[in-house]
Amino acid sequence: MKKWISLTLGLICTLPVYGGELNFDEAAGIVIQSGGRQKPLHTFANESMQLVTGRRSVEDPQTGARLEPIDGLFSIWFGKRDWGDAPIVLVSNPGLREALELEHSRHFSFDSLMANPRMAEFFHAISNKRAAGEELTDLETEAEIVLHRMDVLNLILTGEGMAIVPHPDDPSARWTTPLMAVENHDPEAARGVVRKLRKVSDSYLAGDEAGFTAASRDLRLVLSGLAPEAHYLSEAAVGREIHYNNLHPFRLAWIFYVAAFLGLLFRRTYRWGMGIFAVGFALNVYGFILRAWIAERAPITNMYETVVWVALSLALFAIIFEAIYRARIYALCAAPLAVVTLILADLFPTVLDPGINPLPPVLRDNFWLVTHVVTIMLGYAAFALALGMGHYILGRYLFKPETIDEESEIHHLLNRVLQIGILFLALGTILGGVWANYSWGRFWGWDPKETWALIALLLYIFASHGKLAGWWGNFGMAVAACLCFNGILMAWFGVNFVLASGLHSYGFGTGGIEWVGLFVALDALFVGFCGVMHVKRQRTLRAGQVLAEIGAPSRGIAGSEGAQ
Secondary structure: OOOHHHHHHHHOOOOOOOOOOOHHHHHOOOOOOOOEEEEEEEHHHHHHHHHHHHHOOOEEOOOOOEHHHHHHHHHHHOOOOOOOOOOOEOOOHHHHHHOOOOOOOOOHHHHHOOOHHHHHHHHHHHHHHHHHOOOOOHHHHHHHHHHHHHHHHHHHHHHHOOOOOOOOOOOOOEOOOOOHHHHHHEEEEEEEHHHHHHHHHHHHHHHOHHHHHHHHHHHHHHHHHOOOOHHHOOOOHHHHHHHHHHHOOOHHHHHHHHHHHHOOOOOOHHHHHHHHHHHHHHHHHHHHHHHHHHHHHOOOHHHHHHHHHHHHHHHHHHHHHHHHOOOOOOHHHHHHHHHHHHHHHOOOOOOOOOOOOOHHHHHHHOHHHHHHHHHHHHHHHHHHHHHHHHHHHHHHHOHHHHOOOOOOHHHHHHHHHHHHHHHHHHHHHHHHHHHHHHHHOOOOOOOOOHHHHHHHHHEEEEEEEHHHHOOHHHHHHHHHHHHOHHHHHHHHHHHHHHHHHHHHHHHEEEEEHHHHHHHHHHHHHHHHHHHHHHHHHHHHHHHHHHHHHHHHHHHHHHHHHHHH
């Protein structure tokens, strides 16, 4: 058990550690209005730096040192370096890099991209198509993402995106920058903000820690006093969000799930493994609650949040089934899948946006949306658990065929999970129709999301009925548990990231297609190989049985002839 604890601590120690001379605790609590909501500057820095660079840290163009996002934000805002010439803008798509004739790198400077004539051509083509309501090509979509990154960086470079000054008279009005507030609001109060901000800038550039801390505190207090208390983010809310940002609960959860999986592999450490698994689950739940508290809504409305919810539901199903059946298999199969889902959420922010953003109008105050998404994602989680169990069963047939057959108890355990998955997916699909009727005025419209959810459900129903009809046995159900999950992947990921069409546009995104395609291809090869080996083994066993049946009487005849 000490090995698992050491491994967990080792993984935690590999998390990014940033150096720096200044204390940003006070500055991080300054509130900014961005993305349709108020948030701490700490959150804005994390989101904007991740968006622009695709990384959790920012590299200083002169020293090469890693800066934490809040430090990088201030350095760009106050012009500590020539950030316009720093290669920090992510261009991840190889096809777009080729079209722009960029060198073999993933990061480029704002100035070089602005000077690229082909980027200007993309900009005009995208603008014209958006104005005409036409669909963009794949390359134009990727170019639009890069243009958005450049726009965010430019707004920080110029200070035009740093809307930290609330309107003193109209709480619903958009916030402004300090310089704009001098022109549009109370000039005297706004000049006071500008003076405080200048002190923050001067102390930051001078590396004066005490002065920077004091100036940041003064600026934060002055800004919070400009707006009515009820319309300004409270100290408690700011502290809660910064705590969530610093804790990284979902990252800690997958680290504990890794340690739990290692413990669950062996009988002697099974209880320790379950204990660590429970800690990972608790962190998963805690992070989910914090996110819901910060967003003031159920955090299940984009791809990132549904991935986190499925990981949580996976672990929940595993704990429940372990408590009921004492099978020592559910948590073992759930842990690696929870690890994969949370790693995807943690390490690919450019694909799965972790930002907490306001909901589109169609999703606000909608009871049916929450019940529909929660229910259908519970179905996805159950089928993900069945996917893990299906692979475990096929692995047993492949590597230890003597330990499993058609009558083994594990097939019964898999069927229970599949039944739960069908129940939740069917109920979630029906609730989705209720939500569609509430939001769009029709119960069913063959929207791609609706269609693929129905296809995924029918795949699992077909597999279950095929077993009842005797078309295949328990081994076939293990195969189905693996292959039918491709329907879930299409309904969950494919519609949003491949088709990107339909009324569920709030969940669309780009990226990750190659990795998902690679997983599907490799998994199909593994399942196919297991199927071929199983068929060969069954033929060998049947041939042996036939020879045994034929050989027994022939030996009897030979024996009688010898006696004569």
